[in-house]
Amino acid sequence: MNKLVAIGITSALLAACASAPQRSDSIDQARTQIQTLSADPLAHQAAASDLQSAQARLQDAEAAQAQKRPPAEVDHFAYLALRHAEAGEARVEAAHAQAEVARAQDQRTNIVLAARASEADNAKAQLAQTQQELADLKAKQTDRGMVVTLGDVLFDTGQATLKPGADLTLDHLAHYMRDNPHTRILVEGFTDSVGSDAYNDALSQRRADAVAGALVRRGLPEDAVRAVGRGKSFPVATNDTSAGRQQNRRVEIVFSDAGGRFAQSNDSDIIRR
Amino acid sequence: MLRLTLIGTAGACALLAGCASEGPQPTAQLATARTLVAQADKSPAQRYAAADLQRAHDELSAAETADGQRKFNDARSLAESAAADADVAVARGQAGEAQRAAHEVAQGNASLRSESERAAAASSPPPAPAPSEPPASQTDPH
Numbered sequence: 281m282n283k284l285v286a287i288g289i290t291s292a293l294l295a296a297c298a299s300a301p302q303r304s305d306s307i308d309q310a311r312t313q314i315q316t317l318s319a320d321p322l323a324h325q326a327a328a329s330d331l332q333s334a335q336a337r338l339q340d341a342e343a344a345q346a347q348k349r350p351p352a353e354v355d356h357f358a359y360l361a362l363r364h365a366e367a368g369e370a371r372v373e374a375a376h377a378q379a380e381v382a383r384a385q386d387q388r389t390n391i392v393l394a395a396r397a398s399e400a401d402n403a404k405a406q407l408a409q410t411q412q413e414l415a416d417l418k419a420k421q422t423d424r425g426m427v428v429t430l431g432d433v434l435f436d437t438g439q440a441t442l443k444p445g446a447d448l449t450l451d452h453l454a455h456y457m458r459d460n461p462h463t464r465i466l467v468e469g470f471t472d473s474v475g476s477d478a479y480n481d482a483l484s485q486r487r488a489d490a491v492a493g494a495l496v497r498r499g500l501p502e503d504a505v506r507a508v509g510r511g512k513s514f515p516v517a518t519n520d521t522s523a524g525r526q527q528n529r530r531v532e533i534v535f536s537d538a539g540g541r542f543a544q545s546n547d548s549d550i551i552r553r
Numbered sequence: 554m555l556r557l558t559l560i561g562t563a564g565a566c567a568l569l570a571g572c573a574s575e576g577p578q579p580t581a582q583l584a585t586a587r588t589l590v591a592q593a594d595k596s597p598a599q600r601y602a603a604a605d606l607q608r609a610h611d612e613l614s615a616a617e618t619a620d621g622q623r624k625f626n627d628a629r630s631l632a633e634s635a636a637a638d639a640d641v642a643v644a645r646g647q648a649g650e651a652q653r654a655a656h657e658v659a660q661g662n663a664s665l666r667s668e669s670e671r672a673a674a675a676s677s678p679p680p681a682p683a684p685s686e687p688p689a690s691q692t693d694p695h
Contacts, residue, residue, distance in 0.1 A: 330644075356630050356633070356634070359634065359637075360633060360634070360637050363634075363637035363638060363640070363641050364637060364640075366641050366644075367637070367640045367641045367643075367644040367645075368644070370641065370644035370645040370647065370648040371644050371647065371648070373648040373651075373652070374644070374647045374648040374650075374651040374652075375651075377648065377651035377652040377654065377655040378651050378654075378655075380655040380658075380659075381651070381654050381655045381658050384655065384658040384659050384661075384662055385658060387662050388658070388661065388662050388665065391662060391665050391666050391669060392665070392669075394669070395665075395669035395672065395673070398669070398673045399672070399673075402673070
C-alpha cells in the first residue's frame, strides 16, 4: 500500500524514466496460470486464498501497466500473481493426491475383506472335503475319536500280508492324511480268541505293522503313525460263532484331532510321543 | 534473472534520473519473508522444490542487503518475491509428499492384491478323490 502511495506521488517522474514500451508478457503468463488454476473445481476449496492473492496481484500488475509504471514494477506484480497461482496449483495437486490416498485406502479394505472371504471359503471347502473323505472311509465317531475299521478280509488267515483289496482303502487313508498333515493315527491290531495270547498278540502286532508300513510307503511320515497289537482283548462280537470271530479279527485306525491330540491319551505306553 | 535485471535497471534509472523516492523501510515484508523461508526450510520443500527454495533464500538475502543499504524499494520487492517463492516451495513440497504417499498406498495395494491372489491359488483344495467303496470296513468299532 505504502509502495503504491509512494509510487503514485512520483508517478510523473517515474513515467519519465520508464520509457520502455508496454509489455504484457508477464501479465499474460500470470493470467493464463490463474485461468488454469481456477478451471480446476478443487482450486476453490484447496487453493482459495492462493487464487485470491493471485487475482489481486494480477490487478495490481494491470493497474501498474495502465498507469504506465516502469516495466519492472508491472513484472514484479505479475510475478507475484504467477507464483501465487503456482502455489495454488501445487496445493490442488496435493489435494488430488490426498483424495487418491483415501480412495486407495478404501480399496485396501476391500482387498483385505475379499481375501478373508476367500480364505473362509477355502477353509469351508477343505472341511467339507475332509468330511467327505472320512465318510468314504466309513469312519465312525467314537469316544476315542474318529475310528476306521479294516476287516480281516484284508489278510489271509493267520497271515499279516495285506491283500491287494486293501489298496483302495489305504489310498483313501493316505490321501486323507496328506490333506490333514497335523493329524496322527494309531493303528491297532485285534484277533479273535482262537490260539494263545502270545500268538494273537504277535499276529495283531504284525497286522498293525503291515497297515502302518503300507501307509508310510504311501508317503505318511513315520512319526504320524504308531502301530500296536492288542491281541484278543477288546472283542467287538462274540467269539462263539464264526461270524463273530470274523468281526473280532480286524485292524482299527484311530485318528487324532487336527492338532495331533488323541481323544484318550491315558494309554501312555501306546500313545507316547 | 530477467526480472532481477529489470529491477536493477529500474533502480539505476531511478537513481540516475534523480527520481528515486524510497518508500518506508519494508520491515513487515522482510519479517514475512523470513518466516515463510524458515517454514519452507522445515518442510519437505528441499526434497521436492529445491530450486524454488534456493530462489527464496537468494531473494531474501538480497532483500536484507538492499535493506542494509537503505534501498527500501528494492528490499520490499525482493522480500515480496522471497515470500511468494517460499510459499511455492512449501506448497510443492506438500504436493510431492502427498503424491509419494498416494504412490506408496497404490503400490501396497498392488502387492497385497497379488499376494492374496497367490494365497487363494495355493490354498484352494485339490479335487476330491472320486468317492468309492472301501473294500472292507464293515465292522463297527468297539
